[in-house]
Every structure is written in C-alpha cells, then in structure tokens.
Amino acid sequence: MRKKPPEERSAAISVVGLGVVRGGRTIISGLDVEVPTGSVVGLLGPSGSGKTTLMRSIVGVQDKVSGTVEVLGLPAGSPALRRRVGYVTQDASVYGDLTVWQNLDYFASLAGVPSRGRKGVVGKAVDDVGLGGHEKQRVGTLSGGEMSRVSLAAALVGDPELLVLDEPTVGLDPVLRRDLWSTFRGLAEGGKSLLVSSHVMDEAVQCHRLLLLRDGALVADVTPERLLAETGAPDAERAFLTLIDEANAAAEEGGDGRTPGAAPEPGPAAPATTASVPEEGTR
Numbered sequence: 155m156r157k158k159p160p161e162e163r164s165a166a167i168s169v170v171g172l173g174v175v176r177g178g179r180t181i182i183s184g185l186d187v188e189v190p191t192g193s194v195v196g197l198l199g200p201s202g203s204g205k206t207t208l209m210r211s212i213v214g215v216q217d218k219v220s221g222t223v224e225v226l227g228l229p230a231g232s233p234a235l236r237r238r239v240g241y242v243t244q245d246a247s248v249y250g251d252l253t254v255w256q257n258l259d260y261f262a263s264l265a266g267v268p269s270r271g272r273k274g275v276v277g278k279a280v281d282d283v284g285l286g287g288h289e290k291q292r293v294g295t296l297s298g299g300e301m302s303r304v305s306l307a308a309a310l311v312g313d314p315e316l317l318v319l320d321e322p323t324v325g326l327d328p329v330l331r332r333d334l335w336s337t338f339r340g341l342a343e344g345g346k347s348l349l350v351s352s353h354v355m356d357e358a359v360q361c362h363r364l365l366l367l368r369d370g371a372l373v374a375d376v377t378p379e380r381l382l383a384e385t386g387a388p389d390a391e392r393a394f395l396t397l398i399d400e401a402n403a404a405a406e407e408g409g410d411g412r413t414p415g416a417a418p419e420p421g422p423a424a425p426a427t428t429a430s431v432p433e434e435g436t437r
C-alpha cells in the first residue's frame with residue numbers, strides 16, 4: 155500500500171488552546187501545537203519554559219489543564235491510549251534491583267508482548283539503546299546515562315505508536331546520541347510519531363520539525379532548515395538564541411513574544427478536537 159505523505163496523515167498529537175496552572179501559577183496559556191504522524195518533532199525552550207508540563211498534558215498526567223489535547227485521535231489520558239503511548243520522563247523509571255533484561259522482560263509482559271516473542275523484542279530494544287553487554291547487570295549499578303537508556307528501552311518494548319521523550323539523550327556521549335537519533339528517525343520512517351525535548355541544538359536539527367517554547371507560549375513551529383534560513387544564524391544553537399532574544403525583546407515591548415520570521419509554517423489542517431483533558435491521568 156502507498157505510504158501517505160505527511161500532509162495526508164492525521165496528527166498524532168493535536169493541542170488546542172492549552173492552559174496549565176501549576177502551584178497557583180499559569181505555566182502554559184493558549185498553546186496550540188500539532189505533531190504530525192510519522193515524524194520526529196523536537197520540543198525546545200529555555201529551562202522552565204514548560205516543555206515537561208506540555209508533555210505531561212499530552213500523556214494525560216497533568217492536573218489543572220484547560221483546552222483540548224487529542225492524542226492518536228483520543229482525549230489525552232484515555233485508558234485506550236495506555237499501550238499506544240510511551241512516555242519516558244527525565245528520571246529513570248525502572249527497577250534498580252532487577253537486571254536490565256529482567257526489567258525489559260517485565261515491561262514487555264506488561265505491554266502484552268507474548269512470552270514466546272519476548273526474547274527477540276527485548277534483545278532488539280537492548281540493541282536500539284546501545285546496552286548490549288549489560289543485559290545481566292543490575293540496573294541499580296548502571297551509570298546515569300545507562301539507566302536512562304533502560305527507561306527508554308522499557309518504552310520501546312511496547313512498540314508504542316507515539317513516543318513522548320523528555321530529554322532522552324542527557325548525559326550520553328556523542329556516539330550514543332547520534333545512534334539514538336538514528337533510532338528515532340528510523341521509528342518515524344516506520345510510521346511512529348515522536349515528541350522529543352532537548353537542550354542540545356545540534357541534535358535537534360535532526361527533527362522533522364521544531365517547536366520552540368518560551369514562558370509556556372509557542373515562539374516558533376518550524377523546520378530546522380527554515381530555522382537557519384529565517385534567522386541567518388550559522389548554526390542551530392545560535393538560531394535558537396536569536397529567536398529567544400527576539401522573543402524576549404518582543405515581550406518587553408508588550409508583544410506576545412512570538413518571532414514574526416519564525417511563525418508556524420502552513421501545515422496539514424488540525425483535526426477537530428472536541429475532547430477535554432482529564433484533570434489527572436493514571437499513567
């Protein structure tokens with residue numbers, strides 16, 4: 155069957171008019187975001203700009219949320235999404251007293267992988283995150299970067315349609331980062347959708363699109379190529395700084411902080427979003 159080009163596919167994530175209050179403070183306000191199916195979308199922004207809060211809203215675990223968030227065509231946090239969405243937080247969420255293999259075998263069983271196919275699934279996930287040779291090591295004895303890769307592998311074994319990854323490459327060396335990004339792009343080529351937050355600009359340019367947040371608002375929704383062309387910056391890091399500086403200046407002048415040159419590009423029409431976000435999810 156012919157693979158549909160991105161503009162013909164429905165959005166994996168559609169966020170319309172999102173507002174989030176945390177600790178009595180508005181963290182996100184009036185945010186519209188779309189992640190096309192089969193793409194890797196990078197979520198960038200200064201520390202505290204709301205990246206994790208947006209991800210939490212998308213996977214349905216964020217409290218005090220308004221607006222609509224639709225994930226794979228369902229309201230965020232719907233029980234039916236549990237096996238279809240993989241969420242990897244910044245903190246490793248695996249069992250320190252089990253080995254790498256035991257952890258992944260366990261998460262694969264939770265994800266419904268039948269026992270006869272589990273060895274292959276777990277082995278592939280171990281390879282995908284570059285943990286070959288550590289299978290029998292207790293997770294509690296791994297380095298921080300290794301431990302976070304076990305968390306990522308635990309999400310991969312379930313073969314989710316959407317992966318939401320909060321800074322998955324923190325603490326990894328350049329070779330591992332390159333290999334992981336190649337894995338992410340391979341997953342997208344296979345039809346998966348990925349939303350990946352990062353502070354590392356040289357890796358962010360490997361995304362199909364970039365979303366740049368500042369103070370809980372979207373400053374840019376742009377391809378890496380257009381980001382460089384619009385800002386005239388020599389590299390992605392300086393392009394990012396240019397946009398943030400421009401947005402800060404616009405905010406000081408009383409604007410909304412959105413950089414005119416990097417306004418969202420025309421893309422596929424957002425699907426109707428009628429579902430409301432639950433107050434608190436269970437994932």
Ligand SMILES: Nc1ncnc2c1ncn2[C@@H]1O[C@H](COP(=O)(O)OP(=O)(O)OP(=O)(O)O)[C@@H](O)[C@H]1O
Pocket residue numbers: 176177178179181199200201202203204205206207208
């Ligand atoms: N439980 C909470 N109560 C009050 N404020 C919170 C809470 N959690 C987060 N915040 C605030 O919300 C804002 C956005 O936080 P968030 O973690 O989403 O940012 P981020 O862009 O992911 O940051 P980083 O890049 O540092 O991980 C920050 O100002 C943070 O202090």
